[in-house]
Amino acid sequence: MPWNPLKQSSRQRLDARFAGFPPADRFAVPQKGWIKAIRTALGMSTRQLGNRVGKRSQSILELEKNEALGRIQLDSLAQLARALDCQLVYAFIPNNKERSLRNIVETRARKVALKALTAVNTTMALEDQAIDLKDELRIQYYIQENLDERSLWDAKVDP
Template sequence: MRTNRQIILEQLDQKSSLLLDSKKNSVSDKGWVFSIRKGLNMTLEQLGNKLGISKQGVRKIEESEANCSISIKSLKEVARVLDMQLVYGFVPNKGSFNNYVDDKAKELAVRIVMRTHQTMQLENQGNDETVIQKAIADLALEIKQEMRRSLWD
């Protein structure tokens, strides 16, 4: 039976999968506002008029986007005056949120099992590699199913 958290992860994966192609086609270093304005053959002054600001103000918007200091609110406003919609999201580097959580759960399981294994070795009670790997896999599955908060420590 799937838990609510598993369903939420699946939904996040579905939503973020729509953004995967856009990850491959990133915009120029000058940003979206500049690229769209140039693509539409719009002057700084024309976009400024739509925004109710000077062309220097538009230049500042473009520069702040290029150096990653622009606010989402500003981007939404530019999109609004251009009759567009700002779309943003997060795409996990591991390909999916599910893979991301799997990796984190395995990392935590390895730390826990190996800490226990080292203690047992000191007492000459260590386990063989097969038992250790099974313990890691079992614990990682349990951690993922419980979605322990310790995943993020």
């Protein structure tokens, strides 16, 4: 069945949501973590934060340490965010410049197609019938006629 990467409405809906996001680097975790950064900016002690969530000061220090190390659980972060009168925002944002899932799929399809066409080209070159691997129409034709989304991620290509 021919594959049309543009038909995927769930991907389009997510891409529309990503389009409004500011650059992800604006949300980079502070060196000592969000909990400690927000708590200290508010002028709140670990004892005071602990009282708000029913934990001891030592537990808050441990949670701050775990967050800084990337070992904290989301439910703990959410609880502490509420206690700091903040909202926890959790998201996966595509790394590409366009912040688009469509771009991820198209890039992957292109890699898979080029790998397959390179293998074919090697064989054909032995018979003096090499193909032009820069022929964009050939690449797009291969993608539409030979690839489907279910197997796209099974192919072994460089990440």
